Amino acid sequence: MTTISQRPSNSSHSPVSVGHRIDNWDPEDEAAWEAGGKNIARRNLLGSILAEHIGFSVWSVWSVMVLFMPAAVYHIDAAGKFFLVAVPTLVGAILRLPYTFATTTFGGRNWTIISALALLVPMTLTLYFISRPETSYTTFMIVAAFAGLGGGNFASSMTNINAFYPQRLKGWALGLNAGGGNIGVPAIQLIGLLVIATWGNRSPQIVCAVYLVLIGIAAVIAALYMDNLTDQKTDARSLIDVLRFRDSWIISFLYIGTFGSFIGFSFAFGQILQLNFLAGLTNGAPATPAMQATAALHAAQIAFIGPLLGSLSRPLGGRLADKIGGGKITLSSFVAMMAAAGILVVAGTVDDATPGAANTAIMTAYVVGFILLFVISGIGNGSVYKMIPAIFAAKAAALHTLDAPTAAAWSRTMSGALIGIAGAVGALGGVGINLVLRASYLGVHKSATTAFWVFAAFYIVCAVVTWTVYLRRPTASTPTPADALTHSLTNSFER
Template identity: 70%
Template sequence: MTVGAATTVATPKHYIAQWDAEDVEAWEAGGKDVAKRNLIWSVIAEHVGFSVWSIWSVMVLFMPTDVYGIDAAGKFFLVAVPTLVGAILRIPYTVATARFGGRNWTVFSALVLAVPLFGTLYLMLNPGHSYTTFLVVAAIAGVGGGNFASSMTNINAFYPQRLKGWALGLNAGGGNIGVPVIQLVGLLVIATVGNTEAWIVCAIYLVFCGFAAVGAALFMDNLGNQKADLTAMGKTLKFSDSWVIAFLYIGTFGSFIGYSFAFGQVMQINFLAGGDTPAQAALHTAQIAFIGPLLGSIARPYGGKLADRIGGGKITLYTFAAMTLAAGVLVTASMIDDSTPGAASTGVLVMLVGGFIALFLLSGIGNGSVYKIIPSIFEAKAQGLDHLDAEGKAMWSRNMSGALIGFAGAIGGLGGVGINLVLRASYLSDAKSATMAFWVFLAFYVACMVVTWFVFLRRPREGVLIADKTPALVAD
C-alpha cells in the first residue's frame, strides 16, 4: 500500500486496487481509517448473520411440546442442523470475498438471510407442519453461519500482522454477540407478549438484514490484490499445524456456538423439572440464556489481545485447563441432580448456570487466542520462501491465513453440532440426564490441553514452529 488516493481512499466504485497493510507510512496516512470503516460494517453484517444462524435456539423456547409435537431430543437435533449447514458453508464463504469482493459479498450475504427469516416466520405462525419441514427451514438458517468465514477472511486482509489479534478478535466477538442479542430480543418478546408471538423476532431481524446490506453497500470496499481459492485452502492442509488449529477450534468456537444453541434447552428442561409451566420455563430460561453468549462474545477480542501480549499458545493452554475445571462443575451438578430425583434444586441450578457461564467466557478467550496463532504460523513459514520478495511473502502469508481461517471455522462449527448431538444422546439414554454429555466435554478439553502443549509449547525440535515464537520456517 502506498500513500495516495488510489489506495487509502476508496474509488467511487468502492474498489482499492492495491492494499498493503504492512506499509506503516500509508497505514498512518489514512489506511487505518479505511480498515476501521470496513471492520465496523463487517462486524454489523456478521452480527446479524450470527443472530439468524442461532434463531432456532430462540424459536424452541416458543415451541411447547403439546402445540408443536417436538420433544426435547427433537429440539436438540433441530438446533444442530443449522449449525452443521453453517459449518459446511464456511468453506465456500472463505473464498467468496476474494472472488466477488468483500463489499459485494457482504451485501449479498446480508440480503440472503431474509430467506430463512421468512421461512421461520411462516412456520411459527403455522405450527401444524411436519418435523421434516421444520428441519429444512432450520437448515436454511445455516447461511448465517457462513458469514463468519467471509467476514474474518476479509478483515484479515485489511489489518497488519501486529494488529491482527485485536482486529480478528473484535470482528469475531462483534459477530458472536449476535447470539445473545437475538436471545435478548426473544426475552423481550416473551416478557411483553408471551411465548406465542415468535414471528415478532423474525420481523425485527428482517429489518436488521436490510440495514446491514445498505450499510455494507455504502461504506465497505473491495480489495483488488486478494487471492483466496480452494487451491489455497488445499495447500494449507499440507501443514500439520493447520489440522491442529482446526482441532483446537472445535474446543473453543465449537464450544461457544454449541452451548449457545443448547444452553437454553438444558435450562428449560431443568425449569420444567422444577415445576414450571411451559410459559414460565420459557421466561425463566430467556432471562438467563443470553448471559453466557454475551460474556463469551465480549471476551473474544480480549483473548486476542492477551495472545498478542503473552502468546497464543500459552493463553490457549490456560484456557483449556480452566474449561476442564468448568466442565467438572457441570459434571458435579448433574451427578448431584441424578442422585436426587425430582425437582431440580436451587443449588444444582446455580452450579449449572455458573459452569456454563464460565465455559462461555473461556471459550470466547480461547477463540481470540487460537486466531492469533493462525497468522503467526504462516508469517513464520513465509520467511523461508526465498523465491519470493517481501511483498510476495506477505501476500502468501495473508492468503494462507485467510484460507485456514475458513477451514478452521468450518471444522470448529462441527463442534457445535457435536455438543447438541451428544446432549441429545445423553437425554435419550437410560439416565435421561446430561451427565454423560458433560463427561464427554470434560475429556475433550483435557485432550485439547495436551495437544496445545505438545504442538506449540513443549521444547521445540529443530525446524518446528512454536506459536509464541516465529522462526523462519517452511512447511513441516
C-alpha cells in the same frame, strides 16, 4: 513464534477507494497505514461486524424458536429439539468453506451485501412456519437448515478483515470482528426474552419480523461504507494448499474445542435451562401450558448472558495472544474449561441422584459452570485465531529468499484459507455438542450429565495437544519441508 517484521515504506500517499474499490492494498506499509489506511480498515471492520452480527443471529434463531415450541403444542420432545438446533449448525459449518473464498471472487463489499440479503430467505421461512404448529418435523428441519446461511458469513467476514489489517494488529482486529459477530447470538436471545416477557411464549413471529428489518439495514450499510480489495488471493486452490501443513489440522482441531463449545452451548444453553426449570416446576407431574411458559421465561432471562460474555471475551483473547502468545493463552483456556466442565459434572451427578428436586444450589452450579465455559471459550477463540496468521508469517519468513511483499501476500493467502477451514471444522464441534446432548437426554437419567463427562474429556485432549505441539517444543510446528512450502508458494503466485 517469529513473524514478518514491519517494514518501512517509501509510499507517501493514502490508500484511495474509487467506486468502493481499492488497488494494491498493503497494510504493512506504515506510511500508507498512518496516512489513511487505518481509517479505511476501521470503516470496513465496522461494516463487517454488523453484517456478521446479523448472520450469527439468523444462524442461532432456532435456539430461540424452540423456547416458543411447547411439546404439548408442537409435539417435539427435548431430543428432537436438540437435533433441530443442530441442523443449522451443520449447514453453516459446511457453507464456511465456499464462503471463505467468496470475498476474492465477488469482492468483500459485494459479498457482504449478497450474503446479508440472502438471510431474508431463512427469516421469511421461519416467520411463516413457526406460527403453524401443525407443520411436520421434517419441514421444520428444512426451514432450520436455511438458517445455516448465517453461519457461513463468519468465514467470509474473517477472511476479508484479515486482509485489511497488518500482522501486529490481526489478533485484536480478528477478535473484535469475531466477537462483534458472536454477540449476534445473545442479541437474538435477548430479543426473544423481551418478546416472551411481553407477549408470552406464543409470539415468535415478532422476533423474525425484527430481523427482517435489521437484515436490510446491514445490507445498506455494507453498500455505503465497505470496499473491495482487488489483490486478495484466497481461493479454492488455497484451501487445498493450506492442508499440506500439519498446523492447519491441529489448529482446526483446537478450534473445535473453543468455537465448537461456544456455538454449541449457545444453541443448547436455553433449552437445557428450560428443561431444568420445568423439572423443578413439575416435580414429576405433567407440565401445564402455564408451567411451560414460566420455564421458557426463566430460561430466556439467563440464556443470553453466556453467549454475551463469551462474545465480549473473544477480543480479550486476541489481545492477550498478541502480547503473551497464542499457545499459552490457548492452553490456559483449555485447562480452565476442564475445571468449568468439572463443575457441571458434579452438579449433574447430584441432580441425577435427586431427580425432580428444585435445588437452587444445583441450578446455580449449572449457570456458573456454563457461564465460565462461555467466557473461557471466547478467550480461546481469540487466541486460536491469532495463532493462524502468526504461524504462516513464521513459515514465510523461514524462506529467506522471498522478498517481504511476496512473503506477506502468501502469508495472508494461507491465513485466509485456514480461517475458513478452521471456522468450518470448529462449527462442526457445535453440531457434536448438540448431538451428544441429545444422546445424553435419551439415556437412563434423561439428563446432560453424560454429555458433561464427554466435554471434560475432550478439553483434556485439547490441552495435551496444545502443550505438546506449541509449548513443550514451541518451534516444532514452525519448520516446514522446503518442497511443501515452495510448492504452495508456486501455486499461490503462478496461477
